[in-house]
Amino acid sequence: MKAVRVCVLRIEGTNCEDEAAQAFASVGASPEKVHLKQLLGQCPSDRRRELDSYDVLMLPGGFSAGDYVRAGAIFAARLKSGLRKELVAFVEAGRPVIGVCNGFQVLVELGLLPAMDGTMAEAPEAALYTNDSGRFECRPTLLRQERRGKGPFTAGIPHGSVVMCPSAHAEGKLMFPRGTRRRTLERLLENDQIVFRYVNPDGEYAGYPWCPNGSIYNIAGICNPAGNVLGMMPHPERVLRRETHPDWTRTPGREEGDGLPLFRSIVESVR
Amino acid sequence: MSLEHLFIKRPVPFHLAEIDLAAATDDELKALSGEMGLSLSLEEMRRVRDHFKGLGRRPTDVELESIAQAWSEHCCYKSSKVILREHIFGIDNGRVLSRGDAGVMEFDDEYGYALRIESHNHPSAIEPYGGAATGIGGIVRDVLCMGAQPVALVDPLFFGPLDLKGKVPAGSKAPKYLVSGVVSGIRDYGNRIGVPTVCGGLFFDESYLGNCLVNVGCVGIVRKRDLRRNAVGGVGDRLILCGGRTGRDGIHGVTFASAELSARSEDESRGAVQLGDPITKEPLIHACLEVNSLGLVSGMKDLGGGGLSCVVGEMALAGGCGAEVDLHRVPLKESGLAPWEVWVSESQERMMLAVPEGNVERVLETFAMWDVDATVIGRVVPGNHVTLEWLGVRVLDLDLDFLTKGPEYCRPCKMEVRSRQTEEVTPKLPDLRTVTLGLLADPNIASKEWVFRMYDHEVRGGTVIKPASGRMNRGGPSDATVIRPLPDRERGLALAVGVNPWFCGADAYRGGMASIDEACRNIVAVGGRPDSFTDCLNFGNPERPERLGELRQAVAGMGDLARYLGLPVPSGNVSLYNETASGAVLPTPTVLGVGIVEDVRRCVTTDLKREGNALYLVGETRREFGGSALYRRFGGRGGEVPAVSPERLRRSMDEMLSAMGEGLIASCHDVSDGGLAIAVAEMCLGGDLGAAVEVGAEWEAFSESNTRWVVEVEPSREGKFVSAMTVPITRLGTVGGRSLRLIAGKGRASLSLRDMRKAWSGTLPRLMG
Structure with a gap:
């Protein structure tokens, strides 16, 4: 079996890299935590890494560079200025890229999502804005898988099924530019780009707290039109085992954490 | 009084003065x-004067400042050490791996866990956001410098009442402002550095009006071979200062913390509050752990209280050596600092590494990365x-023995038990329903x-029992939180806070015991075996x-x-002078208890599981109402503070854990504030x-007697459960329906889940707006 190499990319303030690497390791891949400076060559030569040598790129959650500007903006700017060509090539080669939480924010800032008019947009086409509650929200969220097409992320998560992934963010409300809101949403639907939407335990598209941020159309995660770049606010890497589900002591029968199928799908897609 | 004549400026191109202590009168000292x-x-000033007389020279300002840091209550525990030595220090069970800046206990064959709790009270009273944030920063460094990866944060907080009628005392801030600032400070710092804030507590009492308490605890995990001492290795080691730059923030933090707060504290001491920077801290953690795990x-x-002045002396002394420092090499935030300022500044996000000369280059390379x-x-x-x-x-040239062997006092103590001096007055209670709903809505119980939804309590992906237990977004409270610190093993750590300031105010001895009892109860309630404690002792002017x-x-x-339980307290912190002109805070000995969970997959939570199951009380209810929520809310006075029988506690814990091990218990909740009615309502x-x-x-x-739990047992297991328990148990009733039907003597109440939830969940959002 081919070793699947996963680049778990980090800078200062990225703080979900351990569990992100653990997620890939637990489905048989070979993750490596890589600092951006290692890809940019700003390091001793024995630490140098090439993006092209990986099969999967993961941007984990956290507060990259403190998120003191806009969430993800600084990480995205550093990536864009130093690694633009390599990133575009990676995406165009069809290799999977996943960004979770802050990683999603980075992908949007980069223009890799929603990217409806090409691999990477010049300027951000969407924003992950402050939650409607105005607060950081750490709570369980239920996500319905909405994508009809095939792709590297959802082979193990049937269309219409619901998974539990906790959310933990202050800026997760997906928004589109005023005036193009409806049209953008329509195109996302046409392109089959909506992957996850927040629902309540009855499977309904409910408001707060089930949708923790007020995101348009209850969107929790989207992919690019080609389907190989996924960004999502909730954290699948926090539910690798059943015991990190919030209600696991009252729900017997679950074998594994709801986050695992996503990582398994990714790894199997490139194997 | 002019003191000019005592300062003799040295002819150097920077600020340096000698102080002519020998010429000073007592008043001038x-x-x-x-x-x-x-x-x-x-007395202390005289001792310094005599030391330098003996040396035949005058101290520099750098030396005098250095001594003041080292001899502060905060650094040398001069008022409390005698007491701690007598009662706490010696307890050992052979599993203590280290008693450094954080205590380290054995986790399993390969790993240890580190624990410590401390206070950041005075800075938070002046500047709540920055004070709380830097409190987190400091406690994380205490764990980090043992070589441990921080894996959990804990933060018990104490404020004046949010629904305060009337004005706050001069110089202090409104409780709502303080709560909001402290919680945001913990949120923004803790969330950014990626360490989950998993448990804590929020307490309200008028005694905290002028002097809130912000206690911050941290637990870490360390491979035994990576465990480090807070000491230099030997002659030739280089001292590497890493992390944040040094500035004028946080000057005199420890001396400020060692005096009472006053209306003038805000103006005089704002500079004593440090500025936190989590995005310097986050990579600092990575870099320190990386060079440490490489054995470099x-x-x-x-660097905490006292800054460089404390860290250099303490590390050198602990390694049996001296040290030479080129102070002007310290990277600064701004130019123009005097040497004494650089030496005592408590600027944040700094660590000191002692590194053998041959490893220096590789260490610097990692930090540059x-x-x-x-x-x-x-x-x-x-x-x-x-x-x-x-x-x-x-x-500066100081003898470490003189510098670090600060004074130690055996100050006079007056032992009173307030509950014994007050006649018990039982409150006139409204009906059972009103009492129960009133207690559920009490800010101390609600x-x-x-708060905890604003803290990332799940980062690192190992939080098995979270602050809320039960149905998603409809949970009740958890007793202890449980983390699985290592993804490849099933062993877990249960963390719980124990403290009841009202018990302590009425009877400090019983209150102190109750702190430990409560932490144990909480840990046992999730299926953990209590293993160690760390304590933060918040008291008034000693x-x-x-x-x-x-x-x-x-x-x-x-x-x-x-000691009876054989559970060590390998670390802790004492915070005295929590006192303003209007009085001292309630005596507040906060305990963070850590328990070992053999297999997290067997943990038990507080939420009721199934209709038809039986409910039992484990333990004995006595008429003990001193300091109780019932008396506080409904106007009772005095009363006996709940006592603890150590023997009963130990036996109860053993029997509870073995019943859980056999899978006899479906849910379990400890009985504490508000008593049995509240425990069942929360379940x-x-x-x-x-x-x-x-x-x-x-x-x-409503009695708050110690060493009690409510447990849920499936009917098919009742027989086995009843025969397994030798401590008193009482069958309370059964699970079922959409309401709590409570019969207590002549009182009857039927409380719908909806009404109870409204009372319990509505209070804090309403008060915080």
């Missing part, structure tokens, strides 16, 4: 201590002196969800005998119980299930 912000007493470091220590400053500022030398140079001029008496009694209570809320419960007399529903 006292005035000097005040003027320079030293917080040293007259002989010892580490964090993370864009974190690291600078060689000195070296370890033979002898027992610390010397400092600034641009080639020697500005849901703390408003120079007042009745305050020190409270400290002594509380510590004796904690120590007696911990109902978590499970979104009702229950029918009966006790013999109304008071039994």
Whole structure:
């Protein structure tokens, strides 16, 4: 079996890299935590890494560079200025890229999502804005898988099924530019780009707290039109085992954490 | 009084003065201590004077400041050490791996866990956001410098009432402002550094109005071979200062913390509050752990109270050496700092590494990789002196024995038990329904969800029992939180806070015992075996005998119980002078208990599981209402403070854990604030299930007697459960329906889940707006 190499990319303030690497390791891949400076060559030569040598790129959650500007903006700017060509090539080669939480924010800032008019947009086409509650929200969220097409992320998560992934963010409300809101949403639907939407335990598209941020159309995660770049606010890497589900002591029968199928799908897609 | 004549400026191109202590009168010595912000007493000033007389020279300002830091209550525990030594220090069960800046206990064959709790009270009272944030920063460094990866944060907080009628005392801030600032500070710092804030507490009492308490705890995990001492390795080691730059923020933090707060504290001491920067800290953690795991470091220590002045001396002394420091090499935030300012500044996000010369280059390379400053500022030398140079001029030369063997006092204590001096007045209670709903809505009992949803309590992906238990977004409270610190093993750590300031205020000895009992109850309730404690002792001015008496009694209570159980307290912190003109805070000995969970997959939570199951009370309910929520809310006075039987506690814990091990217990909740009625109500809320419960007399529903749990047992397992328990158990009723039907003596109440949830969940959002 081919070793699947996963680049778990980090800078200062990225703080979900351990569990992100653990997620890939637990489905048989070979993750490596890589600092951006290692890809940019700003390091001793024995630490140098090439993006092209990986099969999967993961941007984990956290507060990259403190998120003191806009969430993800600084990480995205550093990536864009130093690694633009390599990133575009990676995406165009069809290799999977996943960004979770802050990683999603980075992908949007980069223009890799929603990217409806090409691999990477010049300027951000969407924003992950402050939650409607105005607060950081750490709570369980239920996500319905909405994508009809095939792709590297959802082979193990049937269309219409619901998974539990906790959310933990202050800026997760997906928004589109005023005036193009409806049209953008329509195109996302046409392109089959909506992957996850927040629902309540009855499977309904409910408001707060089930949708923790007020995101348009209850969107929790989207992919690019080609389907190989996924960004999502909730954290699948926090539910690798059943015991990190919030209600696991009252729900017997679950074998594994709801986050695992996503990582398994990714790894199997490139194997 | 002019003190000019005592300062003799040295002819050097920077600020350096000698202080002519020998020429000073007693009044001038006292005035000097005040003027320079030293917080040293007259006796202590005299001792310094005599030391330098013996040396035949005058101290520099750098030296005098250095001594003031080292001798502060905060650094040398001069008022409390005698008491701690008598009751707490010696407890050992052979599993203590280290008693450094954090204690380290054995986790399993390969790993240890680190634990520590401390206070950041005075800074938070002045500047709540920054004070709380830097409190987190400091406690994380205490764990980090043992070589441990921080894996959990814990933060018990104490404020004046949110629904305060009337005005706050001069110089203090409104509780709502303080709560909001402190919680945001913990949120923004803790969330950014990626360490989950998993448990804590939120307490309200008028005694905290002028002096809120912000206690911050941290737990870490360390491979035994990576465990480091907070000491230099030996002569030749280089001292590498890494992390944040040094500035004027946080000057005199420890001396400020060692005096009472006053209306003037805001103006005088804002500069004593440090500024936190989590995005320097986050990579600092990575870099320190990386160089440590590569075996490049002989010892580490964090820069906290007293800054460089404390860390250099303590590390050198612990390694049996002296040190030379080139102070002007310290990277600064701004130019123009005097040597003494650089030496005592408490600027945040700094760590000191002692590194063998041959490893220096590789260490610096790793820090450069993370864009974190690291600078060689000195070296370890033979002898027992610390010397400092600034641009080639020697500005300090101190004997470490003199510097670090600070004074120790056996101050007078007055031992009182307030509950014995007050006639018991039982409150006139409204009906059972009103009492129960009133207690559920009491800010000290009501849901703390408003707070913990703002803390990332799941980052690192190992939080198995979270602050809320039960149905998603409808949970009840958890007793302890449980984390699985290592993804490849099933062993877990249960963390729980124990403290009841009202018990301590009425009877400090019993209150101290109750802190330990509560932490144990909470840990056992999730299926953990209590393993160790760390304590943060928040008390008033120790120079007042009745305050020190409270400290002594509380510590004796904690120590007696911990010793009986054989559970060590390998780290802790004492915070005194929590006092303003309007009085002291309630005696508040906060305990963070850590338990070992053999297999997290067998953990038990508080939420009711299934209709038809039986409910039992484990333990004995006595008429003990001193300090109880019932008396506080409904106007009772006095009363016996709940006592603890150490033997009963130990036996109860053993039997509870073995019943859990056999899978006999479906849910479990400890009985604490508000008593049995509240415990059952909270279990109902978590499970979104009702229950029918009966006790013999109304008071039994609200007594806060220690060492009790409510457990849920499936009917098929009742027989086995009943015969397994030798401690008293009482069948209370059954699970079922959509309401809590409570019969207590002549009182009857039916409380719908909806009404209970409204009372319990509505309070904090309403008060915080």
